Amino acid sequence: GIQVEQSPPDLILQEGANSTLRCNFSDSVNNLQWFHQNPWGQLINLFYIPSGTKQNGRLSATTVATERYSLLYISSSQTTDSGVYFCAVPHTGGFKTIFGAGTRLFVKA
Amino acid sequence: NAGVTQTPKFRVLKTGQSMTLLCAQDMNHEYMYWYRQDPGMGLRLIHYSVGEGTTAKGEVPDGYNVSRLKKQNFLLGLESAAPSQTSVYFCASTLLGSDTQYFGPGTRLTVL
Numbered sequence: 001g002i003q004v005e006q007s008p009p010d011l012i013l014q015e016g017a018n019s020t021l022r023c024n025f026s027d028s029v030n031n032l033q034w035f036h037q038n039p040w041g042q043l044i045n046l047f048y049i050p051s052g053t054k055q056n057g058r059l060s061a062t063t064v065a066t067e068r069y070s071l072l073y074i075s076s077s078q079t080t081d082s083g084v085y086f087c088a089v090p091h092t093g094g095f096k097t098i099f100g101a102g103t104r105l106f107v108k109a
Numbered sequence: 110n111a112g113v114t115q116t117p118k119f120r121v122l123k124t125g126q127s128m129t130l131l132c133a134q135d136m137n138h139e140y141m142y143w144y145r146q147d148p149g150m151g152l153r154l155i156h157y158s159v160g161e162g163t164t165a166k167g168e169v170p171d172g173y174n175v176s177r178l179k180k181q182n183f184l185l186g187l188e189s190a191a192p193s194q195t196s197v198y199f200c201a202s203t204l205l206g207s208d209t210q211y212f213g214p215g216t217r218l219t220v221l
Binding site: 004031033035041042043044045048086088090096097098099100101102 | 142144149150151152153154157167168197199201208209210211212214215
């Protein structure tokens with residue numbers, strides 16, 4: 001089945017810094033999602049981005065489907081950005097979703 | 110509109126005990142999913158349902174059963190709990206034709 005790899009596994013930032021998180025996937029996909037899991041465990045959908053670039057405030061995401069990767073950019077990071085960021089792609093057959101292992105982000109005040 | 114809710118939020122079981130986790134959504138979503146999340150790993154799909162009365166196996170279905178008797182509810186059962194089932198369980202739902210999954214708050218289960 002499709003493999004999803006995220007890097008880096010851990011990231012520590014000073015508040016105000018920018019960062020880029022990467023998601024590589026092993027096969028062609030027609031859907032990719034980025035999620036944020038906050039320190040209380042809540043999962044929030046950030047982007048649905050099968051291709052191209054989207055922006056939402058300080059966050060933006062770019063997926064290059066032909067090269068099988070997606071990037072999540074966080075600008076001017078805040079302590080509330082801390083948590084784990086997951087990317088997820090559909091398994092072959094559509095209904096199942098395969099998650100990467102996540103990037104754990106800690107933003108220091 | 111409560112979104113996706115899960116009960117209970119926490120539970121401790123002894124090996125061999127049984128229990129049922131309840132997921133409810135009030136968004137009239139067709140698709141519902143049960144995932145487990147273990148330390149250092151992403152979410153893994155246990156079972157899913159594409160509509161009332163239908164269920165299917167995900168990546169890690171062994172030791173679990175599910176039922177979708179009503180469109181708004183998706184139940185996850187453990188017939189004989191094992192320590193390997195200690196995990197955080199998330200339910201999610203999706204509207205037909207959409208790819209956006211909405212997640213519940215999770216249930217933290219410990220099996221001793």
